[in-house]
Amino acid sequence: MTQPPTLTPHRPLRILHLTGTLDRGGIESWLVNLLAHLPPAEARMDVLVASPGPRPGDLDRLVWGLGGRVFHAPSTRRPLAFVAALRRHLREHGPYDVVHSHIHHFGGLALLAARLAGVPVRVATSHLDSRRGDAAAGQGRRLYLRAMGAALGAGVTHRLAVSEEAAAALFGPRWQERGTRLVTLGVDLDAVRAARGEAGTIRRELGLPPGEPVIGHVGQFRPQKNHLFLLDVFAAYLQRHGPAQLLLVGDGGERPRTEARVRELGFSERVHLVGSRPDVPRLLWAMDAFVFPSTHEGLSLALLEAQAAGLPAVVSDGVPLDRRMQLETVEVLGLGAGEAAWADAVARALARGRAVPEAPDFDVARTSRELLAFYTQAARQAECRSP
Template sequence: MSEPIRVLHVFGRLDSGGAESRTMDIYRQIDRCKVQFDFAIHTEDKCFFTDEVKSLGGKIYSFPRFNGKNYFQYRKKWNEFFKKHPEYQIVHGHQTNTGFVYLKEAEVNNVPVRIAHSRNSNKENLIKKYICKLSKLYATNLFAVSKIAGISEFGKNAVNKGFVKILPNAINAKKYSFDTEKRREKRSEFGIKDELLIIHIGRFHPQKNHTFLLDIFNNILKNEPDAKLLLVGDGTLKSEIVKQISEHQINKSVIIAGTRTDVPELLQAADILLFPSLFEGLPGVVLESQAAGLPCIISDTITEEVKVTDLVEYVPLEHSAEVWATKVLGIDYKFKRRNTYEEITEKGYDIESVAKWYEDFYRMNIK
């Protein structure tokens, strides 16, 4: 039996962020006798998915974090890597802000398939936005999770001319199907009975707009004083968020759950997803929430492609926290949850078909 094709995926870390989680979903589903995933990451830390990757047969390589000043050292590291590992014929880059370095070194070392994959619809500053666009100069294939993410990363012209393959994030929808007993058990774990439980899943990062999220929730409490907010995730802004919770004097109403492995069950327990992000590519958590039959109140900056059911309602970010709170309070959160599996799979967001597409793509592009 022939050895599987080994695909090198490039990330910053292997934590439970959206891009990493969606890639792991594909990794679990793909036929690993035919295609095997390995990972190049920019840390030596043990990450959320480290053990699982190794258990699935994947390898993990550590690279120094790029800071601009170490450009030549970083470039040399990649050059040496490709010379040492000629077995990699496919590099799939999800970290596009350094793609102009590692994809170029892959080209220099005759790696035939070099993918730049846009996962987001905006960048924090103009410099990052510019260097991310450079990655397409050395890529043989351009992927994006949504049209807006493709335009942001590679330009409108590249998207409109069909140079960018739009590959929506996919989920294992069956795993999120609503289950009354799981809901009861998980709510009991957090000491929640009949009160409104609002959930937010995302790293503590400016993009996720936690400050505004807390303002909205503070307004919700004026009408629903027993409501609870469940924050799932971790990140550099955690201490600042904790401070803001104290300033609002809502410590008893907010649950900081950290990074979790039981997200499907948490979505069963919740009543509403509140997601006021400043920007997104195609957020998997909104797909997961719909798969769990959960109403979603999200910002209008997020692509309409994520609305695969009527459970999603968009609210403009320029609207006040009071307006957002009114939208949340207008939802009958005690309604009977329905199974949305058919709706999600019909729109092409099921993991089986997406994983099969990747498997075929990788195999067809290696001679």
């Protein structure tokens, strides 16, 4: 077992984050923003990626450039190999004060391994409301969920969640009794504000025709993001309300199906798939409304960014909302309402127009300081408890 580190006033905290990817996405971009706002004299951050293959992620280079380090482990689909790689990493690159898992159920096994390796603070954050899928799981999946839940109970020291729904999904309906804290991860408000006033320039860069409203979406191309439904909503909007453009930002496994559906609908001149982009805050100013029909989420950082840019939004009832959002600018619909109802809601959002908030309460500069204070307090408490 690795000896736990001893904190001194002159030594920065050492933190290891566990994640499933470093491609562009909400959690991944937040990790980069977090690293950018952590003072190196107070905290040093590494990222261990449970990747299906050894290829670098889109954000690997950014992490290294900000003073962090990125390591790759086997996929969580190979649990024994992943745990062996994690234990080897902790032995060779530790000791760490904190291991912080952003991997959903499997994080339980990872944190148990961290406990056995002597890491004093072991944090799990739930980013996703997976309850609907978990409830429909088959017998094998249910056994896996029970095993991961038991491992989490044995390995975790601190429970965090981005919403009440996400908390219940990972920590159970009695999550409050287990001391779970709700946290807002935050977005880079400075980057969003810096692009204000560039809408015309950005639209020309993207080849968007003037005079037509731009409906936007930001998210990795995964089944939960529901891109095919979004295309059907867009088709209904064109039929019921007239010309418009659809801007899709992101990449992923569902992109080929989405592109095929665009061609099938004959929308190649109206739907713009711009891929994974480093300038999402700029692209938000090219949009007039934000549409987010996910089947489930935790708390969407893409929606928080859209809020920071003042975009009116239409979201599914599978997307938890935060009381600190501009809720009057968001319309919530069930996916069962149908494409026509969604299209009419998009038209209402466009009519509401943009309303940029003066001081939204989810600036990553502030939330990063809060998280660092949490890490520091937890590490000092663990040191006081150690023999």
